[in-house]
Amino acid sequence: MKSAWQLFLVALAAGALSVSVWAQGTDFSKIEFTAKKIASNLYMVSGSPNVDVNHPDAAGGLVGVLAGPDGIFMVDAQYAQVSDKLLAAIKKISPEPIRFMANTHIHGDHTAGNPFFAKMGVVIFAREELREQMIHPPRLGNGNPGPARDPAGYPVVTYGMGAPVKFHMNGEVIDLIPVRAAHTGGDTMIRFENANVIMIGDFYRNFGYPFIDRANGGTLNGMLEGCDQLMKIAGPDTTLIPGHGTWIKRTDLVPYADMIKSVRDKVKQLMAQGKTEKEVVAAKPTAAWDAKTAGGLGAAGAGMTSADRFVSEVYQELKGGAK
Numbered sequence: 001m002k003s004a005w006q007l008f009l010v011a012l013a014a015g016a017l018s019v020s021v022w023a024q025g026t027d028f029s030k031i032e033f034t035a036k037k038i039a040s041n042l043y044m045v046s047g048s049p050n051v052d053v054n055h056p057d058a059a060g061g062l063v064g065v066l067a068g069p070d071g072i073f074m075v076d077a078q079y080a081q082v083s084d085k086l087l088a089a090i091k092k093i094s095p096e097p098i099r100f101m102a103n104t105h106i107h108g109d110h111t112a113g114n115p116f117f118a119k120m121g122v123v124i125f126a127r128e129e130l131r132e133q134m135i136h137p138p139r140l141g142n143g144n145p146g147p148a149r150d151p152a153g154y155p156v157v158t159y160g161m162g163a164p165v166k167f168h169m170n171g172e173v174i175d176l177i178p179v180r181a182a183h184t185g186g187d188t189m190i191r192f193e194n195a196n197v198i199m200i201g202d203f204y205r206n207f208g209y210p211f212i213d214r215a216n217g218g219t220l221n222g223m224l225e226g227c228d229q230l231m232k233i234a235g236p237d238t239t240l241i242p243g244h245g246t247w248i249k250r251t252d253l254v255p256y257a258d259m260i261k262s263v264r265d266k267v268k269q270l271m272a273q274g275k276t277e278k279e280v281v282a283a284k285p286t287a288a289w290d291a292k293t294a295g296g297l298g299a300a301g302a303g304m305t306s307a308d309r310f311v312s313e314v315y316q317e318l319k320g321g322a323k
């Protein structure tokens with residue numbers, strides 16, 4: 001029989017971690033939520049630092065809350081284990097009912113709380129691909145089916161790669177902007193037009209290296225396209241808010257995309273020399289950025305650093321042929 005550790009490695013290799021495995025070692029009872037006001041009726045709710053083993057900067061994925069007399073619109077749902085605490089934090093912002101939620105992507109730190117909120121009557125919006133990923137989770141490395149999701153948390157309203165879905169609530173215009181396969185195959189950015197804020201999800205990150213979840217349809221080229229798309233949508237003063245890490249402006253995307261391209265080119269060169277995936281990872285193609293990438297050499301599970309995970313994803317994508 002395989003040990004829990006071996007199973008963890010298998011799951012990690014597949015890049016398809018279940019919510020429980022993903023957050024293994026995290027003491028959810030220690031997670032508290034803090035709301036930060038960013039515009040007159042828009043708040044960002046983040047989890048405690050130094051609790052979540054995979055996100056030491058702030059537990060789980062950031063939650064957005066647009067509050068007002070028309071009811072609450074929220075972005076993402078955090079881990080299932082902290083739904084009660086998240087709800088309490090939202091109720092402190094506004095007593096109005098939560099009406100709608102949008103998911104930036106499928107990962108459990110952003111969607112595992114979906115069933116809790118759906119059962120309260122919240123209508124969940126997401127990409128068609130995200131719903132498909134929930135219904136048919138990618139297989140694990142050992143060939144077993146991925147962990148099943150509670151159908152109560154499946155998005156009710158879905159959309160594809162067309163024009164943004166628009167909400168008109170609380171004096172704000174909210175756009176759900178689809179991104180082509182980047183962090184996952186079902187990414188969405190959420191723009192609050194009047195607040196001049198875009199919640200960009202996880203295809204950009206400034207804590208650790210990029211995570212291309214290939215098992216869920218993520219691609220390197222999609223990440224670069226996402227950066228280009230965001231450069232066009234955002235104004236110079238637009239606040240860009242990733243799912244993890246610190247808030248940025250449009251200009252911060254440039255060095256990020258450059259880093260991705262440079263690492264890709266280095267990996268390509270090493271592959272052209274006939275190096276295996278293990279050798280490419282061991283050659284540390286990210287070395288030039290490690291000192292300035294917060295959390296870059298931090299653990300990304302199973303003894304792998306976030307740098308190693310990124311490099312092996314790039315290798316696999318190039319080996320499979322760029323999309």
Ligand SMILES: [Zn+2]
Nearest residue numbers: 061109202243
């Ligand atoms: Zn995330």
